[in-house]
Amino acid sequence: MAPGRPAPAALFRSLLFCALVGACLLLLLGGCARRAPHAAPPAASGLPRADPGYLQWLERQSMLGQAPELAAQVSGTERLWHNSGEAVRVPVLLRAAPNWLSLDGSSLAASRPLFAALGAARLPEKLPALGLEGLFLAPVGERADIWTAESPDGGATDDSRRPAAPASLTPDPAWGNAEDFGRLAAMAEEAGVQLGGELIPAATGLGPDFILQARQVPRFAGTYAMISVPPEAWGDLPEARGEWDCRPLDAAGVARLAERGLLPPALLRDRLHWAAPSGWAATGEVRGADGQLRRWVYRHGPHVLAPVLHWQDPTGRARRIFSAASIRQTGLEGQTLTGLRFEALMGLDVAPDGTGAAAGAAGEAPLERAALAPGLEALDEAAREIHRYGGWALQADALPPALAPLILTGPVDFTRDAATPSAAARALLTGDTAPLAGLLRAALAEGVDQSRLARGPLGEGGLGPEAEGETPATLALRALGLPASPPAGTADGRTLREACLFVLGWRIGLPGLAFLSPQELTGALAPQGGGEGLTPVWETASGHAGTAQALRLAFGTLAEQEGKPDSFLRAVGRLLLARKASGLALGRLVAVSGGRDGWLAALSALPEGGMWLTVGNASSKRRTLTISLPASVGSATDAAEAVPGLAPPRLGAGGRSVEVELDARQCRHVLLRH
Known part of the structure; x- marks a missing residue:
């Protein structure tokens, strides 16, 4: 083992980084003290420009505003020389933590903030006996809906009900404060359980950094892929009711702006048949710090309230945000596994021939790295930085299987396999295993290293997109034609349990990282009357907040199942323990x-x-x-x-x-x- 790498007993974490935890907690506490838009100065003061006090307050909330303080922890020090950016140490993590419990705070019910709830339940101490050696917490960053819901002009958008992406390096209040995280991290360290989570995604929420760039604050220029539209072209933009009443551009609007030379005629991404929905959108009339009114067009991700950071901008401000996030999560907090969501950057470059033609559509030649610029470049650079701080990098987006060889030729340690769990779910529903067999045979023929794949839900409400919004229990009920809640001890209950184990078996029974969620382990079902529901993080059904919103659980809460040797949780745990003992992940x-x-x-x-x-x-x-x-x-x-x-x-x-x-x-x- 190379000198300077972390010691094995603590999963190769540097003692230096452990010593920095105190500094991290101070930073986190400082961030938590600057909370909530309702504490902001008034946004309008009668001045013919954006209120300076309000802009200064926004800067203190912004990701870019926190970056210098975080960068100062490592810049110009020996800390950058402890680990190689190119090191790929996959076997180390696979031996220590092949099996992970994945928690998404937006899908969990608890009587207190989640860091505190997990600590009070002493969850890290319980996980090893259940065959789980890792705890993946994502997404943790403060979500942007607080900014759009309380925007200075009261504007609204058609997408205001969409799930808000994180727009801050500070934890969301639903997760809790730095003290609670510190206690949870110490408990995990003592139990030998690794922590992991995701960085800010490339398509963030509409938060302080976006607002400040739109206000024409100079130090935020180039953070997002935004272009100022001259007033004479505003007629080509959709009407807006307020500053942040963001509206998507239709094809005709994009074409008109392209004719004016304001937008590229085509992007590589436009011809990627698998790419997530994205496009261009326009703000309303935004008054800048200089008093001028401007309208902006910007690149957005899944919806217009998900602006995309501008990786290619020469100021490097987007890169500095990711760098600061890596320093905080991997270097200071000591989280072992870091998820990266850079799908929004895939193909976000002008097509060389101006047509937008790119490989990757049905029947075309295999994709090349250049067709995905700057997405793979960004993944590689972020992975190298995570390595330098002693961590492991996981590509966390649900991408096509054909991309795995391209991604794994770089420094990224693991890439997500969303296709295999999806095919397993379809096999249960249809009785047809041919698609699943085809995926595995194709990977075998292409020489894909299965040990570098990660399967299962990463955030997303405890259900990956591969599950199409359904838990294994819901899928099993559909496949079996069973009533909504078969008693666990009946023949129907046993059949339901085996069908759920069928779905989970195709991530447990293959090499690589396996992720499971509380929704899967409890047999969560759709709530009565439809709609969304929550799963208790650990407590019994009567012991958590929001009982009226709780999902029905076919197998019971984790707390109820823990003490029953014949429970579904224990059955999965025995498989996970055997998985680790055999070294199957490797x-x-x-x-x-x-x-x-x-x-x-x-x-x-x-x-x-x-x-x-x-x-x-x-x-x-x-x-x-x-x-x-x-x-x-x-x-x-x-x-x-x-x-x-x-x-x-x-x-x-x-x-x-x-x-x-x-x-x-x-x-x-x-x-x-x-």
Whole structure:
């Protein structure tokens, strides 16, 4: 191991960074003291310009305003020389923390702020016995809806009800304060549990930095991809009711501004068939610090209240925001795994031929890195900085599988596999395992390192986009045609449990990082009467705030399940413990069988010898399958525990095949030893 890297007992965290935790807490407390728009000076003072006091207050809330203080912690010091930016130390993290619990604060109910609630429940101490070694908290940054809801002119937008993205490096009040985080981090350190989370996304919320750039405050110029539109072209913009009444530009409006030379005629992104929705939008008339009225067009992400940071701007201000976020999260807070959401930057560059033609559409040649500029460049640079502070970088967006080889040629440690969980969910619903088999075979043929893939929900309300807004329990009820809440002890309850394990089995039973959420582990179901609901973070159903909004739980809360050996939580935990003990996260996918008639098998070689076999039966009937093996083995056993009512796995002649019995819609995991 290279000198200067963190010690193994603390997952290679530098003692230097631990010593900086106190400084981090002071910074966090300082940030928490500057809260809430209602404490701001008045936005309007009768002056023919934006109120200077209000602008100064906004600067103190902004991400860019916090960057110098954070950068000063490392700039010009020896701290930048402790770790290589190019180091890829995937095996270290996979051995220490292959299995993660993923928490999204917007989807959880607790009687107190979440950092405090997690600490009061002593959750980090409980996780290792459940097979979970990591706690991924995302998104944590303060969300931008407080700014749009209380904008200085009272303006509103058609997208005001959309989920607000973070627009601050300061934790959202729903998560809590620095003291609570510090106690949680210390508890996790003592328990050997790693912490992780996401940086600010490339498409942030509409917050202080955006407002200050639109106010023409010089030090914020170039932060976002924004262009000032001269008054003579305002007729080409949609009407707006106020400063922050942001409106999308239609194709005709974009074309008119392109004819004026204000917007590019085409971007590489325009021809990426898989890219998330994005486009150009316009603000209302914004009065600047100089007293001038301006209207702006800017690039937005999923909706108009998600402006995109301008990575290519020569001022480098967007890069400084990401750098400051990395210093805070990885360097000062000591979080091990850092998620990066840079999808909004993919293809955000002018097409060289002016047509917007880019590889990647159906039937075209494989994508090249240049077609995704500056997205991959930004990912690589952010990953290098995270490495320099001793952490690991995770590409957290749900991107097409074809991008994995491109992403993993750079310094990014892990990239998200959203396609495999989605295909597993579809297999349960349809009984068709062919799409899942096709994905695994394609990855095998392309030589994708499965150990560098991450599967499962990362934020997003506890459900990844691959689940299409449905928990495994909801999917299972649909597939099985069961009533809304089958009793856990009935045959229907056992069938529901096995169907949920089928969905989760295709992330637990493959190499790489596995993420699970409270929604998945509790069997969360849609609330009565429809709409959105919350899952208790740990407490019993009667012990958390917002009980009226609680999701129905097929398996019970985590607290209720913890003490029951036969609970769903404990069954998943036994699989996760076996996964870690075998080293499967570090394994190598070597063979894929089946894909027809509703069954599929994936065989992975283990780092210390032997193999892990994951077999799924998505059909509606019990079946016995014989799986050929690439090499002779001496024993075959269930990876975690015997399956009631089914015969144990049996080896064929010479140990070159294994016979596995499965019930309908069931996944089984078999350890093969030489």
